[in-house]
Amino acid sequence: xxxxxxxxxxxxxVAAAVLLGAGYAAAADSIVTDPNFAExxxxxxxxxxxxxxxxxxxxxxxxxxxxxxxxxxxxxxHDGPVSLHVSGPPIGSCAIYGAYIYLDPGFLPENVSLTFSxxxxxxxxxxxxxxxVPWVERDDAGPGFYVEEDLTxxxxxxxxxxxxxxxxxxxxxxxxxHMVLSVSGVTHTATLKVDGKSVLTTPPGSAFPFxxxxxxxxxxxxxxxxxxxxxxxxxxxxxxxxx
Numbered sequence: 428x429x430x431x432x433x434x435x436x437x438x439x440x441v442a443a444a445v446l447l448g449a450g451y452a453a454a455a456d457s458i459v460t461d462p463n464f465a466e467x468x469x470x471x472x473x474x475x476x477x478x479x480x481x482x483x484x485x486x487x488x489x490x491x492x493x494x495x496x497x498x499x500x501x502x503x504x505h506d507g508p509v510s511l512h513v514s515g516p517p518i519g520s521c522a523i524y525g526a527y528i529y530l531d532p533g534f535l536p537e538n539v540s541l542t543f544s545x546x547x548x549x550x551x552x553x554x555x556x557x558x559x560v561p562w563v564e565r566d567d568a569g570p571g572f573y574v575e576e577d578l579t580x581x582x583x584x585x586x587x588x589x590x591x592x593x594x595x596x597x598x599x600x601x602x603x604x605h606m607v608l609s610v611s612g613v614t615h616t617a618t619l620k621v622d623g624k625s626v627l628t629t630p631p632g633s634a635f636p637f638x639x640x641x642x643x644x645x646x647x648x649x650x651x652x653x654x655x656x657x658x659x660x661x662x663x664x665x666x667x668x669x670x
Contacts, residue, residue, distance in 0.1 A: 457664035458532040459643065461486065463507045464499050464661070471496030490526040492516040497528040497646060505546045505603050505661035515552060515647030515656035524655075527646025535560060535641050538670040541610040543572065545645070545663045548603045552656025553577035555648055556606070558665065560641045574608050574619060576658075587617030588632025596626060603661070612670055 464486065471488035473496065490496040495516035499509040516524050545556060559571030575584040576598055583596040587610050598604060610617040618628045643665060647656045 457666050459530065459663050459665050462661075462663045464509060464511045464528075465507070468499075484531075486528050486530055488528050490516060491524050492526075495526045497526060500659070503548060503603075503659060505548070505659075507661060510548070511645070511660040513554060513646040513656075513658050513660065515554065517655055525647050527644050527648070529642055529644035531640055531642050532665070533640055535667065536669050537636065538612050540612040540668045540670065541572065541608075542664070542666040542668075543574070543608040543610065544606065544666075546603050546605055546661045547576065548600075548659040549576045549578055549598050550600050550657040550659070551578055552647070552658075553579060554646055554656050554658045556645045556660075558641055558643050560635075572608060572610050572617065574606055576604075576606075583619065583621065583626060585617055585619040585627055585629055587629045588615040588634065590616075590629040590632040592627045592629050594627045596621065603659075612668075 466485055468486060468488055469484075471490060473490050473493050475491065488496045495514055497511055497513045500512045501509055504510045511528060513526055513528065515526050541558065543556070543558060547556070553575060555573050555575045557571060557573035559573075572587045573585070576596075577584070578598055578600060581595055581597055582593050583598075584591060584593040585608055586592075587608070605620075605622050607620045608617055609620070612634075615632045615634055616629050619626055643663075645660050645663070646658075
């Protein structure tokens with residue numbers, strides 16, 4: 428499976444005071460202010476070119492094919508009134524296929540550690556949950572961090588600081604799973620926990636500058652060479668600690 432990542436990311440509206448400058452958020456604060464997808468969405472972008480995320484514009488949705496833009500649903504849910512449903516489309520007229528929701532929370536400062544947490548109900552196929560810096564529309568998008576659950580292959584993958592680790596993992600497609608990727612800006616490693624248990628740690632990688640706006644996204648990447656997928660999401664947080 429080729430891992431071709433498009434730098435688009437899920438997100439929510441983020442308070443400016445949390446994003447920039449000396450007043451950057453403490454570890455207890457998440458830069459995602461709509462973690463449960465409660466706010467109304469704008470019309471989705473559908474077609475071959477998703478376009479960059481718009482800062483402070485809430486969650487934005489993209490699909491390569493009509494009828495596959497991510498939507499909120501009232502069942503199944505995790506602990507709120509709705510959850511996010513991302514159903515990856517079949518290959519379309521663009522000779523690509525992908526569907527995801529994404530957010531631009533602004534610039535990340537240098538020398539940070541991240542805790543990327545969310546709940547996922549993976550039903551079929553494979554999807555990714557990603558933080559990238561910056562947005563680029565090409566293979567192996569710029570520096571970033573991601574988690575991928577692949578029910579077809581029976582694996583889970585994490586990427587951090589340029590290092591990628593894949594291990595066997597069997598997800599229960601009838602259960603919500605709590606995913607936590609803890610990224611260290613000191614050791615340049617990351618540890619992935621699933622339902623409170625550590626499943627992998629990436630080896631030390633190379634630091635990179637956070638010189639561009641970050642994007643957080645959830646769903647099936649374009650050019651992913653994946654079969655259609657079906658996932659639900661809730662409770663997204665990204666906590667940042669500056670060293």
